[in-house]
Amino acid sequence: MQETFFAYGTLTDPATADAVLTEFEYAGAATLVGMAVDESGEHPTLVPGGRTEGRLLHTAEVESLDEYEGVARGLYRRVSVPLDREGDGDVQVYVGDPVMLGVDGVAWPGTGPLRERVERYVDEEDVRVV
Template identity: 50%
Template sequence: MDVFVYGTLTAPDQVARVVDSYAFVGPARLHGLHIVEGRYPTLAPGGRAAGRLLRTDDLERLDAHGGVDSGLYVRVSLPLIDGGEVAVYVGDPDRLDADADWPGRGPFADRVRGYLADADVSVEPLVDR
């Protein structure tokens, strides 16, 4: 599966600490969300974000790295402009001390998924895969 990465996981040495097998597919641009710095980078509604497409079958280890079970990050699927889907991790700005706001009420993961269901958010590979 391809994963849009935009923070610490854009560095090969960091990815190698998390997963056993991976490949960087190439640069990509996320439309509809932008990067917000905090304790770790996260995403917020609006704008664009530069990153890379990371290919790995080890989403369980990426989930563990991102604290998905504890709600620190939520993994969502977004459409690729050229077809298919890509996974993206969005961190809870409150827990990451990041200046970002996700609209809606309820748990963070529900607000992210609700926003993405209504917004025009997609990932554009910047090279042929």
């Protein structure tokens, strides 16, 4: 089953996506409202506030993307963000751990594991992809 992802970094480049995935398709430009890119760490990540330009990517190869993003190592978490478009639904977004990536001065609000704090932020701040 295909999933939709919001790509905002290296996966916006077709050559990178082609190296990671065997089958994928881009579905046009998109904007993530409520999170901005911070490139001050080892790898780019999303932080609270702002907007991020990117692309929608469709693929069934979720495990390959999780491996590329270092989910098992704790570098990134995959979270669902509402999509304000055709058919609506959710888009998968990778959010990096600021501590693991060496991003200073970024703190997701609340307490608990990073994934839970990001998910709460998405709900409370009306984060969405348009």
